Amino acid sequence: xxxxxxxxxxxxxxxxxxxxxxxxxxxxxxxxxxxxxxxxxxxxxxx
Amino acid sequence: xxxxxxxxxxxxxxxxxxxxxxxxxxxxxxxxxxxxxxxxxxxxxxxxxxxxxxxxxxxxxxxxxxxxxxxxxxxxxxxxxxxxxxxxxxxxxxxxxxxxxxxxxxxxxxxxxxxxxxxxxxxxxxxxxxxxxxxxxxxxxxxxxxxxxxxxxxxxxxxxxxxx
Numbered sequence: 001x002x003x004x005x006x007x008x009x010x011x012x013x014x015x016x017x018x019x020x021x022x023x024x025x026x027x028x029x030x031x032x033x034x035x036x037x038x039x040x041x042x043x044x045x046x047x
Numbered sequence: 048x049x050x051x052x053x054x055x056x057x058x059x060x061x062x063x064x065x066x067x068x069x070x071x072x073x074x075x076x077x078x079x080x081x082x083x084x085x086x087x088x089x090x091x092x093x094x095x096x097x098x099x100x101x102x103x104x105x106x107x108x109x110x111x112x113x114x115x116x117x118x119x120x121x122x123x124x125x126x127x128x129x130x131x132x133x134x135x136x137x138x139x140x141x142x143x144x145x146x147x148x149x150x151x152x153x154x155x156x157x158x159x160x161x162x163x164x165x166x167x168x169x170x171x172x173x174x175x176x177x178x179x180x181x182x183x184x185x186x187x188x189x190x191x192x193x194x195x196x197x198x199x200x201x202x203x204x205x206x207x208x209x210x211x
Binding site for chain 2: 002005006010017022039041044
């Protein structure tokens with residue numbers, strides 16, 4: 001998986017865990033964290 | 048207009064991820080979603096890391112507990128880098144699953160953790176009946192790590208190299 005795939009997967013799993021701003025995201029490298037935040041916004045908007 | 052949110056992957060990857068997450072939920076249940084995500088901290092890894100066999104055994108014991116794999120089934124072997132083909136992901140030997148680790152991978156606990164996690168996820172998937180010839184198995188192993196709360200290590204060690 002590349003950084004964008006990880007970002008999307010983390011956002012989906014955070015959604016499944018019902019965590020909007022999980023503390024664990026602070027340990028994710030920026031390369032995957034940025035797409036995660038982007039995906040989380042899009043998922044929230046399209047919910 | 049500059050902050051428009053969009054999914055950062057194309058439709059095919061989004062659909063694959065969504066379908067495989069549904070499959071993981073169906074096959075591995077939702078218990079893992081209420082357990083803490085494993086972070087690279089002393090709280091989750093309460094031992095000193097040294098690039099030696101004792102630390103490696105401790106690390107595998109810790110990770111196998113988080114991954115839900117019985118450590119009694121597992122063995123470890125450290126192989127020297129020859130620059131040729133990397134070792135196989137898992138070696139089946141005398142009823143045990145031997146996980147080969149290259150000596151150079153021991154230099155960084157994050158790197159060796161992500162390699163062991165991929166191997167443990169591979170075992171979980173085989174246990175769940177996934178055919179090891181499935182073409183998406185490497186990707187599915189990494190997605191399984193994210194689903195089971197072990198994905199941070201794999202994401203933080205992404206390299207252009209194909210995952211092992």
